Amino acid sequence: MATIYEVAKAAGVSLATVSRVMNNNTPVRQATRTKVLAAMAELGYRPNSIAQSLASNRSNSIGILVSELHGPFYGAMLTGIEAEFRAAGKHVIIAAGHSERETEQDGIEFLKSRNCDALILHVEAVSDDYLIELAQGDTPFVLLNRHIDALADRCISLNNELGGYLATQHLLEQGHRQIAYIAGPMWKTDARERYAGHQRALQEFHCALNTGLFFEGDFRETGGSEGLQSIIASKQPFTAVVCANDEMASGALTTARELGYSVPEDFSVVGFDNVNFAYYTYPKLTTIDYPISAMGHMAARWVLSQVYQQADTEVQQVFEPHLISRDSTHLIV
Amino acid sequence: MATIYEVAKAAGVSLATVSRVMNNNTPVRQATRTKVLAAMAELGYRPNSIAQSLASNRSNSIGILVSELHGPFYGAMLTGIEAEFRAAGKHVIIAAGHSERETEQDGIEFLKSRNCDALILHVEAVSDDYLIELAQGDTPFVLLNRHIDALADRCISLNNELGGYLATQHLLEQGHRQIAYIAGPMWKTDARERYAGHQRALQEFHCALNTGLFFEGDFRETGGSEGLQSIIASKQPFTAVVCANDEMASGALTTARELGYSVPEDFSVVGFDNVNFAYYTYPKLTTIDYPISAMGHMAARWVLSQVYQQADTEVQQVFEPHLISRDSTHLIV
DNA sequence: GCTATATATGAAAGCGCTTACATCATACTA
DNA sequence: TAGTATGATGTAAGCGCTTTCATATATAGC
Numbered sequence: 001m002a003t004i005y006e007v008a009k010a011a012g013v014s015l016a017t018v019s020r021v022m023n024n025n026t027p028v029r030q031a032t033r034t035k036v037l038a039a040m041a042e043l044g045y046r047p048n049s050i051a052q053s054l055a056s057n058r059s060n061s062i063g064i065l066v067s068e069l070h071g072p073f074y075g076a077m078l079t080g081i082e083a084e085f086r087a088a089g090k091h092v093i094i095a096a097g098h099s100e101r102e103t104e105q106d107g108i109e110f111l112k113s114r115n116c117d118a119l120i121l122h123v124e125a126v127s128d129d130y131l132i133e134l135a136q137g138d139t140p141f142v143l144l145n146r147h148i149d150a151l152a153d154r155c156i157s158l159n160n161e162l163g164g165y166l167a168t169q170h171l172l173e174q175g176h177r178q179i180a181y182i183a184g185p186m187w188k189t190d191a192r193e194r195y196a197g198h199q200r201a202l203q204e205f206h207c208a209l210n211t212g213l214f215f216e217g218d219f220r221e222t223g224g225s226e227g228l229q230s231i232i233a234s235k236q237p238f239t240a241v242v243c244a245n246d247e248m249a250s251g252a253l254t255t256a257r258e259l260g261y262s263v264p265e266d267f268s269v270v271g272f273d274n275v276n277f278a279y280y281t282y283p284k285l286t287t288i289d290y291p292i293s294a295m296g297h298m299a300a301r302w303v304l305s306q307v308y309q310q311a312d313t314e315v316q317q318v319f320e321p322h323l324i325s326r327d328s329t330h331l332i333v
Numbered sequence: 334m335a336t337i338y339e340v341a342k343a344a345g346v347s348l349a350t351v352s353r354v355m356n357n358n359t360p361v362r363q364a365t366r367t368k369v370l371a372a373m374a375e376l377g378y379r380p381n382s383i384a385q386s387l388a389s390n391r392s393n394s395i396g397i398l399v400s401e402l403h404g405p406f407y408g409a410m411l412t413g414i415e416a417e418f419r420a421a422g423k424h425v426i427i428a429a430g431h432s433e434r435e436t437e438q439d440g441i442e443f444l445k446s447r448n449c450d451a452l453i454l455h456v457e458a459v460s461d462d463y464l465i466e467l468a469q470g471d472t473p474f475v476l477l478n479r480h481i482d483a484l485a486d487r488c489i490s491l492n493n494e495l496g497g498y499l500a501t502q503h504l505l506e507q508g509h510r511q512i513a514y515i516a517g518p519m520w521k522t523d524a525r526e527r528y529a530g531h532q533r534a535l536q537e538f539h540c541a542l543n544t545g546l547f548f549e550g551d552f553r554e555t556g557g558s559e560g561l562q563s564i565i566a567s568k569q570p571f572t573a574v575v576c577a578n579d580e581m582a583s584g585a586l587t588t589a590r591e592l593g594y595s596v597p598e599d600f601s602v603v604g605f606d607n608v609n610f611a612y613y614t615y616p617k618l619t620t621i622d623y624p625i626s627a628m629g630h631m632a633a634r635w636v637l638s639q640v641y642q643q644a645d646t647e648v649q650q651v652f653e654p655h656l657i658s659r660d661s662t663h664l665i666v
Numbered sequence: 667g668c669t670a671t672a673t674a675t676g677a678a679a680g681c682g683c684t685t686a687c688a689t690c691a692t693a694c695t696a
Numbered sequence: 697t698a699g700t701a702t703g704a705t706g707t708a709a710g711c712g713c714t715t716t717c718a719t720a721t722a723t724a725g726c
Contacts, residue, residue, distance in 0.1 A: 003682055014706045019684060026685095029704060050392060050448050051682035053383045054711050061426070061447075069415055070408025070609075078402040082429055091447055093394070093424050096415055114394075114424055115383050221613055250613045257615060276403070280554055280583045282590060282615040336712055347676045352714060359715095362674060384712035387681050 002043040011039035022047060053115065060090050062303055063111030063119040067099045071247075072275040073292060074122070077144070080296025081120060088304055090117075099188075101125040112139050118307045120144060120299045124188050140307050142299045145292075146189060147318075156299050156317055160190045163288040163321035164197025164244075167270045170286070170323050171240045172205045175332030176268065180213035180241040182227035182248050191219070194244050194272060212236045217248050224251025232259065239267050239332055246271035246278045246287055253281055253328065264330030274324050283327035291319050335376040344372035355380060386448065395636055396444030396452045397427045398437065404580075405608040406625060407455070410477070413629025414453060421637055423450075432521075434458040445472050451640045453477060453632045457521050475635045477628060479522060480651075489632050489650055493523045496621040496654035497530025497577075500603045503619070503656050504573045505538045508665035509601065513546035513574040515560035515581050524552070527577050527605060545569045550581050557584025565592065572600050572665055579604035579611045579620055586614055586661065597663030607657050616660035624652050 008015040013032060020026045021036045028036075039045070053059040062085055066074045078094070085092050093114055097104035104126045111119055119141035123131070128148050134141065135151055147157040171179055181198055184191030202209055212234045217223025224243055228251075231238065243249035249271030256263050263269050263283055271278055271287035278285040301313045337355075341348040346365060353359045354369045361369075372378070386392040395418055399407045411427070418425050426447055430437035437459045444452055452474035456464070461481050467474065468484055480490040504512055514531055517524030535542055545567045550556025557576055561584075564571065576582035582604030589596050596602050596616055604611055604620035611618040634646040 005682080015683080016685080016707075017705060020705085023684080026705095027703065032704080046446055048387075048448065048682050049446055050383060050386045051711090052684075054381075054387050054713085055682075055684040057684090057711070059383060068408075069411040070405065072403065072405070072408075075401075075403030075408050078427075079429065082402055082427065086428060086443070091426050091428075091443070093426055094411075094415065095419060095424070096412065110419070110424070113379055113382055115381065250610075254613055254615070254617075277583075277610045277613075280587055280610075281613070282587070284587075338712080348713080349677080349715080350675060353675085356714080359675095360673065365674080381712050384681090385714075387683085388712075388714040390681070390714090 001048075002045045004045070004047070007036065007039045007043055007045045010043060011036045059115040059117055061093050061114065061116050062090055062300075063108075063114060063116035064092055064094045064122075065097050065104065065107045065111060065119065066094070066122045067097050067124060069094065069096050072277060073273060073290075076276070076293045077122070077296040080293040081300045084297050084300030084304070088308070088310060090304075090308070097123055097125070099124045101127075105130070108134065112137075118142070118303045120303065122146075140303075142302045144295060144299050152317070154302070156295055156302065156315075156319070158190075158290055158295070158319050158321055160193035160321075161197040161200070163272060163290070164194035164242075165201045166197070166321065166323045167194075167242045167272060167288050168198045168201035169204075170325065171242065171268060171270060171329065172201060172207065174240075174268070174329060176240040177205075177207050178210070178213070178236070178238040178240070179207075180215070180231045180236075180238045182215045182217045182224060182231075182241060182243045182252065184217060184219045184223075184244040184248075186216055188219075191244055198242060210236060213238055213241075217244070219245050219247060221247050221251035221254070224248030224253075225255040226251075228252040228255045229259075240269070240329070241267060242270045242272075244272055246273045246275040246285060249285055249287065249328070250277070250281050253283075253285070263328050268329035270329055278324075279326070281328070286326045286329040287324050288321045289324050290321055295319055334381070335378045337378070337380070340369065340372045340376055340378050343376060344369045392448040392450055393423050394426050394447065394449050395423055395633075396441075396447060396449035397425055397455075398430050398440045398444060398452065399427070399455045400430050400432045400457060402427065402429050405610060406606060406623075409609070409626045410455065410629040413626040414633045417630050417633030417637070421641070421643060423637075423641070430456055430458070432457045434460075438463070441467065445470075451475070451636045453636065455479075473636070473640050475632045477632050478625075485650070487635070489628055489635065489648075489652070491523075491623055491628070491652050491654055493526035493654075494530040494533070496605060496623070497527035497575075498534045499530070499654065499656045500527075500575045500605060500621050501531045501534035502537075503658065504575065504601060504603060504662065505534060505540065507573075507601070507662060509573040510538075510540055511543065511546070511569070511571040511573070512540075513548070513564045513569075513571045515548045515550045515557060515564070515574060515576045515585065517550060517552045517556075517577040517581075519549055521552075524577055531575060543569060546571055546574075550577070552578050552580060554580050554584035554587070557581030557586075558588040559584075561585040561588045562592075573602070573662070574600060575603045575605075577605055579606045579608040579618060582618055582620065582661070583610070583614050586616075586618070596661050601662035603662055611657075612659070614661070619659045619662040620657050621654045622657050623654055628652055 004015045008018045021033045095107040097107045104123045122144045143155045147155045215227035215230050217227045271285045274287045274289040304310045337348045341351045354366045428440040430440045437456045455477045476488045480488045548560035548563050550560045604618045607620045607622040637643045
């Protein structure tokens, strides 16, 4: 592999000049630039990014920590992020946090030790205080899908409360009054916020909350199954169930069918996230759209503008969810 | 951030010694090691991985190129890979190839320019020759889900032909004789191989191939929908349809329902991949299990053993698929 | 007690770049 | 025409490590 030194020699200039034409940060005479470019081409020169990083104290890498690498949700998010950085010539280092405090912290340390110029974090288990302290350090980061007041300017989040509200409002407007709720793990902020939105909608419609119709799930299909079973077992009447995400809604749908119920005739089901398979469930799932891909793009642009002074984009901090009405919900007759 | 130099000073040794205790590659007296470790702890020293890379000519990073970052298939694969490397202290740089030749080549160049110690490639559009030439270069790589004879020792692939065979064999054993086939894009090797397996099964059962019952899809849900519509429109009788992946099977299921057919009563459907949502379709999808997560792990171990001389694992090159029988297929009566 | 051998440590030369700073033309001003 | 600002290039000092080679110290053999 040719080094900058060989290029310099071939072009008959100093290596500083070669560096200049690469980085385009200092005027270079057109004739000189041409010579250098020619020499590079001839030698098949490709800069050593490690050496660049060491010398410039910039690694051009961004660390991404997500809970899981699989699952439709994170996939869409990563796609948005990668596309944006790749176009900017930055690269993305990923790590999984598995929604556990220790693994998440490990992941962050790991990424920092990799000299990432910035981090994009989708963390759930780590405390606000930990993140606030992390913000004192010198690795900038954005928080995706999390809002912390003290760090408001580096949070990109969804208005989950509104999403929860919209889901339940939709059912209420359809005439439902006995609405079951299968929540996510309540230690997760978004699970709590979605539930809060549910409660607000209920209140607005002067509809009492029936705690017997509540189940705390795990955001996975099995949680939806168990939730529905538990709710049915409670013998409380209900005409609709809102699930805090699509995976659980899908589980509920499957279980409903297995138990001989049909959706939406016997009861309606709403999901949350509008994950890509929501369109392929049976019946097609009414859900709340979570613009996660757009949010991934936005997080990447935040980094590009704050850290690399590129991209003069306005950064939108809070995204709004909206209802996607499909076939799993139904007017009450 | 403390440097190795400061640690050396604090411990009263040379920086070479500090380096040695970090890398554990040269004997260091126990007393010295303790002193150094103490100094490190006190200063909160953390080695600069960029400098390590430059000096050692090892970046400890592995580049991963997948077609897409989203989708259940790639997610599972990435999870397997990341877990393995993270445990080994290596990090993973990802890029998406989007199944297009140019993007894939770009991605590979990009990853190489990032000084990856090795690459794990899941490429579809790039030619065998390109890869064979790439193998001449000095960045080692494994190929996932692809088999090239000349590169056999660095391929980790599924026996797709067998998978295709198993799917169709299952139907034949259930008494089906008029079997439609919705293929993946035939320029993709795995699509062709799966179809070949289908043909072999047919032959073995002395069952003629009806080209009217063939549709070339795109491996996505829409492809399954279009495929089923096209097959129905052909007016040829059929009692089963095998789809070259689960996404298309899911699309076919949805469309079948929309057109008033019920599966498996009116016809059976088989998928391929056993992607996680296959269990949540209605009816639950009979499919061919693709052990992609295990294959991801294996690819990572290949790198660990071939490139880093770690992990004395036997590398399994070819994985065998097997049939998962669920509710979308049915004995013919 | 003295040499031969093994073991532990230090000195210093890079790894391939970036970037102050110095230098040298050239162009402009008065 | 000298004096100065300006633009283009070169020089060289790092960036924070690894690693070879040389040196110093300890162990063993006779």
